[in-house]
Every structure is written in C-alpha cells, then in structure tokens.
Amino acid sequence: MALARDTDEAKVEAGRLQRWLQAARAMPGAAARHMVGLVYPPTCAACSAATGEPHGLCATCWGSLSFISRPYCERLGTPFALDLGGALISPAAMADPPVFERARAVAGYDDTARTLVHKLKYGDRMELAVTMGGMMLLAGRELLAEADLIVPVPLHRFRLWRRRFNQAAALAQVIGGRAGITVDCDALRRVKRTRPQVGLSRNERAENLQGALRVADGARPRLEGKRVLLIDDVLTTGSTANASARALLRGGAKAVDLLVFTRVIPGA
C-alpha cells in the first residue's frame, strides 16, 4: 500500500510544517531568525553562499532582485516602463481588467526570484517562507491594512500529496501571523485536477481552470462581505488568480486583492 504510506508521510510532514510555522509566526522577526539560525547555518537562501545573518539573502542576490516600487499600475502592480504623466492605471488593466481589484508583488520574476520560488516549492528549506513572507508583508502593506481575511491559492489534493507542501499556504501563514489577520486555508478548493499551466496559452489556461476552483461548502459565512487577500508565490498570466478571485466573489467576498512574491512583468 504505497499510496497509504505516502499519504501518512505527507500528513506527518504537513503536521511538522504546521507546528514549525506556528512557532515561527508567534515570534517576533529577530527571535524567529535566531531560531532558524540554530537549525540552519547562515547561508544565502538563494545561492547558499555564506552570509553574516541567518536566513536572509547575500548582498549579491539581494542586489539582483528586481524589486517593484512606484510608479506602478494601481490595479496590476506592474511598473510603468514609460512615464505616462501621472497615469494610475496601465493600458493593459484598462483593456482587460482583472477580476481581483489590486495586485502587488515583491519583485519581477528574475533569476533570483525564480530560484527562491523553486526552493520554496520543491526544497525542504521551510524557513524560506519566513524570509519571503516578510518581504511580501512590506510589498503588500497597503492591501494588508484593509484585508479582513487571507486565503492562499490551493493546490489540488493530489498535487499536495505529491509535493507535500503548499507554498502559498506557508506564505499565507507567515503573513497572516505577522499581520494579525486570520488565514483561511480551507475556503477555496481545487475541485478538478488541472494540467500544469506551464506551456499553455492564455486562453488554454483559462479553459484549463474553468470550474477548477470553488469555495468550499460551508465557507460562505466566513467570506460574506469580507475583503479577501489572496496569496500565491508567483503571478504569471493571472489565470489562476482571476479564477480564484471569481470563485471568492461568487462565494460572498466583497472584494479580492492579490499579493504574490514575484510576478512576470509583460514586456520586461
């Protein structure tokens, strides 16, 4: 019964992560860094070079991240390539408005951001969620100030079982814990197993996700009238975020904002 055994292992792993995150989020930043420093040697989270401070990035990797700051489109959070003379909304957002209200990201999807996301997703360095979540806390401070509830983008159970770790939920737990906002990991469900989105066109992605995300039975009272902050690690075309936002709005949410660690910047 390989399946049963793996499922049990996944449960143990999930329990361990949960306990670790609960400990980490209950602590102020410095204490959490100290705790992590006891477990891991102080190396850069991205390139593994030695660093003075545990669980941060080395100066080179920090400097190589394309941090996103204003001026950017107030809807999509994409930096303006040209000075549009005080414009607040990008032409892209006007032409094709997203279902979510506002999106914010720490950095553009460059090599360092990609490495961090990959390590969080497939690696076993769970303290990365604290590093990346801390950065998201800053990038999303305006959204967090208004958020009633935090909801991570869910993985399908099958993929959760295979990968054993929902990186969006880990980030959400860190952010919610530090911001003092309730995190609801059960509100949104993937009800259909979707093909991986990689390599699909924009239309194919939307089709792939049709009906795949739904608010869980019984979650409506928790969402009713709430401003929800949706959390994910990466924003690419926005198909998953829009499908999630649509499901949350149908499920009673008043508005949905989106906070990710990194996003693909069209044309960059």
Ligand SMILES: [Zn+2]
């Ligand atoms: Zn580094």
